Structures are given as C-alpha cells and as structure tokens.
Amino acid sequence: MTFSIVAYDPESASWGVAVASKFLAVGAVVPWGRAGAGAVATQAAANLSYGPDGLDLLAGGLAADEVVARLTGADDERDSRQVGVVDTAGRGATFTGPDCLDWAGGQAGDGYAVQGNILAGPQVVEAMAQTWRERADEPFERRLLESLVAGDRAGGDRRGRQSAALRVWRAGAAYGGVLDLAIDLRVDDHRTPTEELGRLLALHELYFGKPDPAGLLPLEGALAEEVAALLDRLGYSTTGSTLADALDTWAGTENFEERLVPGRLDPVVLEQLRNHAPPS
Structure with missing residues (x-):
C-alpha cells in the first residue's frame, strides 16, 4: 500500500x-x-x-x-x-x-x-x-x-x-x-x-531557509525608502518608529523573522514585501 x-x-x-x-x-x-x-x-x-x-x-x-x-x-x-x-x-x-x-x-x-x-x-x-x-x-x-x-x-x-x-x-x-x-x-x-x-x-x-550572505542587500538609500513605503502600505508605519522596528513587526506577523539580518535585507524578504503590499 x-x-x-x-x-x-x-x-x-x-x-x-x-x-x-x-x-x-x-x-x-x-x-x-x-x-x-x-x-x-x-x-x-x-x-x-x-x-x-x-x-x-x-x-x-x-x-x-x-x-x-x-x-x-x-x-x-x-x-x-x-x-x-x-x-x-x-x-x-x-x-x-x-x-x-x-x-x-x-x-x-x-x-x-x-x-x-x-x-x-x-x-x-x-x-x-x-x-x-x-x-x-x-x-x-x-x-x-x-x-x-x-x-x-x-x-x-x-x-x-x-x-x-x-x-x-x-x-x-x-x-x-x-x-x-x-x-x-x-x-x-x-x-x-x-x-x-x-x-x-x-x-x-x-x-x-537561511539567507545567502552573498546576496544580502544593504538596507539604506533608495532601498530603505522603498521598504518604508511598502511597510506603510501594509499598515506598518515607520512614523514614530524605526524602519528596523517596523520591518521586525511585519516579519514577525508573516513568519519571516528567520530571514532577517540587521542592516541588510534578504532579496526573498524584499520579494515578499513587494508581493504583499497593495498598489500605491
């Protein structure tokens, strides 16, 4: 059987x-x-x-x-x-x-x-x-x-x-x-x-899955601005909190905390943010 x-x-x-x-x-x-x-x-x-x-x-x-x-x-x-x-x-x-x-x-x-x-x-x-x-x-x-x-x-x-x-x-x-x-x-x-x-x-x-260290993106400049805008659209405002705190809160809600790296961003997480966020 x-x-x-x-x-x-x-x-x-x-x-x-x-x-x-x-x-x-x-x-x-x-x-x-x-x-x-x-x-x-x-x-x-x-x-x-x-x-x-x-x-x-x-x-x-x-x-x-x-x-x-x-x-x-x-x-x-x-x-x-x-x-x-x-x-x-x-x-x-x-x-x-x-x-x-x-x-x-x-x-x-x-x-x-x-x-x-x-x-x-x-x-x-x-x-x-x-x-x-x-x-x-x-x-x-x-x-x-x-x-x-x-x-x-x-x-x-x-x-x-x-x-x-x-x-x-x-x-x-x-x-x-x-x-x-x-x-x-x-x-x-x-x-x-x-x-x-x-x-x-x-x-x-x-x-x-564990992030590939070679593929991590510096969370700064234009990328940081995009991530903040995506989080805002998802209801995780960076107003009154840091970008890192807002990202941590979203990741904890969506079960992506294993992929977070301080100061950097896993491209997999970025893709999920883009897929989850409603159109601006």
Whole structure:
C-alpha cells in the first residue's frame, strides 16, 4: 500500500524518509528516524515497533542489514512485513516478505533504501532509486521529494493516492535548535498528495531557509525608502518608529523573522514585501 525512500546525506549529517500511499495519514505510521543513529520505514502489514526498536538497534551501532535481520527474525509475521533501513554510516538495507501484495520489492545501496508494495510494478522502485542516484547535487530534502515524485509518476500505489510525508532528522535542526527534527511535513488526505507535499516543502524553504550572505542587500538609500513605503502600505508605519522596528513587526506577523539580518535585507524578504503590499 506504500512506497518510500529512506536515505542519508553525509554532507549535512541528515537522515530522512519520504513516503506516499493510498492510506490515511501514512506519515503517522511509516517514517522513523533519529539524528546520529539512522532512519527506518516500516510498511505493508506494518509493525510499528520496527520504528523505535530499529532506532535503538541503530543507536547501538548495528549496521542496517543487521537491524533488518534482528527485526524480522523476531517477528512471526515477517512474511507480511516490509522495512527499509539506513544506518549511522549511510548503509542501506531493505526487506520484503513473500506475502506482501504484488507488486512488492525494494532496492538498497550506499546511502538509501527504496521499497514499496501494492505498486503498479517494479518501475516504481526503479524510478525512485534512479532519481535518488542522479540528483546528488540537490539539497537533501529536495532529493527525497524528487525521488518520491518519480515513483508516483511511474505508477505509485496501484490503488490510487491519498497521503504523503517527508521527515528529516539532523542534530539541533528543529525550530529554536533544541530538537533534531529538521523537517516534518505531512499530507494526510489529498487527491494529489505528492504535489501538495512539494507545495508544503516550498513554504518550509520560504519561511525557514537561511539567507545567502552573498546576496544580502544593504538596507539604506533608495532601498530603505522603498521598504518604508511598502511597510506603510501594509499598515506598518515607520512614523514614530524605526524602519528596523517596523520591518521586525511585519516579519514577525508573516513568519519571516528567520530571514532577517540587521542592516541588510534578504532579496526573498524584499520579494515578499513587494508581493504583499497593495498598489500605491
């Protein structure tokens, strides 16, 4: 009922899972991960204990194939299970029980494990794995999403579409820097869930992406005058307050505070100001 990719990005020390299914809220069932340990996708007749138990085994230093062997070896219903694992070193392993509904199977390699069941055919897994290997220059979360989209376009779940999810774990990467969950996006019930997941990821990048230091604009002169006029039109008057204060207030309201840099302006923020402001 599901197709997924579990993967590791050594450049950012991130682990992630992207998954889609004709199943309500697949993100509540399949993807599990832990920064510094690895990630797990448990699906088909999913045994949810594979998630936390697998992560504990990974954190204890076991390789991905050993984790799969431990999980399935202790499960009397393993013939109906499917699981993908990527370990702390990025080694991938996948398992498909012989009783999983056709088409079912997977591929694993350095840095990834792809698997699916009740699929349109083996081309789904092949498209996902190929896309993952070919998009090495993409940001990790984009690479995961593009692999999922490739599987969907190749036929995906043969019963149809309903939900999708994207989760990424990286040390200290959560909002505020306290937790390790960098991205947690879910589409629980939608006619085109992978497309909707792409829209949500674009919003995540807009709100939480970091400004490019090389592209920052000095907030002075004509640019400062334009920003002040835009803020005035949006109801954030600079009369009686500084430009910086008015900009801070607007950014806090619109959730762009992560993109503010004192004395400079992110071009992304400038574009949003221009798009939000009514005509003069």
